[in-house]
Amino acid sequence: MSVETAPTPRGRRSWLLIASLCLNFFLIGLIVAGLLAFAADLRFGRPGSGASPFHPRMLVEMLPPDSRAKIREAMAERRPVYRPLIHAARRARLEAYGAFTAEPFDPAAFDAAMTKIRETDAAVQAAGQAFVTDLAARLSPEERAIVARKIRERRGFDRLEERRDDEPDMPQ
Numbered sequence: 001m002s003v004e005t006a007p008t009p010r011g012r013r014s015w016l017l018i019a020s021l022c023l024n025f026f027l028i029g030l031i032v033a034g035l036l037a038f039a040a041d042l043r044f045g046r047p048g049s050g051a052s053p054f055h056p057r058m059l060v061e062m063l064p065p066d067s068r069a070k071i072r073e074a075m076a077e078r079r080p081v082y083r084p085l086i087h088a089a090r091r092a093r094l095e096a097y098g099a100f101t102a103e104p105f106d107p108a109a110f111d112a113a114m115t116k117i118r119e120t121d122a123a124v125q126a127a128g129q130a131f132v133t134d135l136a137a138r139l140s141p142e143e144r145a146i147v148a149r150k151i152r153e154r155r156g157f158d159r160l161e162e163r164r165d166d167e168p169d170m171p172q
Contacts, residue, residue: 007088032116032125033129055132055153056135059147062147062151063139063143063146064146071135071138082124082127082145086124088120089123092116095113096110096114099113
């Protein structure tokens with residue numbers, strides 16, 4: 001004796017098919033959104049936990065939504081000045097790689113390329129610091145207080161004290 005199962009009504013099967021398709025499209029959308037966000041992080045860089053708390057993107061994250069527009073506007077204004085410096089730093093790294101892989105290896109050429117990296121990095125850093133100073137000047141005292149509070153909360157700056165030279169770097 002075999003037990004026969006009742007056939008599934010056609011309407012129920014089509015509903016299950018539609019639900020399955022919707023779920024699949026939703027999951028595909030999540031995957032695509034994650035990949036796009038990852039690609040944006042690769043292209044523009046993402047300030048990590050070691051980034052300066054004064055990084056412009058960190059400031060945008062810390063400010064309330066109504067205050068973010070002025071930082072984004074300043075970032076757009078500064079981009080034409082800052083972008084060539086970033087490109088020069090990238091070119092310097094490519095030149096150093098070329099000098100490193102050249103046969104025969106020329107230590108003087110590699111040293112010159114490494115010096116160029118240091119110089120272009122210093123130019124990027126100086127422009128970045130000038131920009132952050134400009135951003136801080138654009139913030140109201142209330143906005144600076146919000147940022148300072150969030151830096152303290154995230155970084156524990158209120159717990160920092162002058163370290164003695166004989167203290168170990170890492171707890172043992």
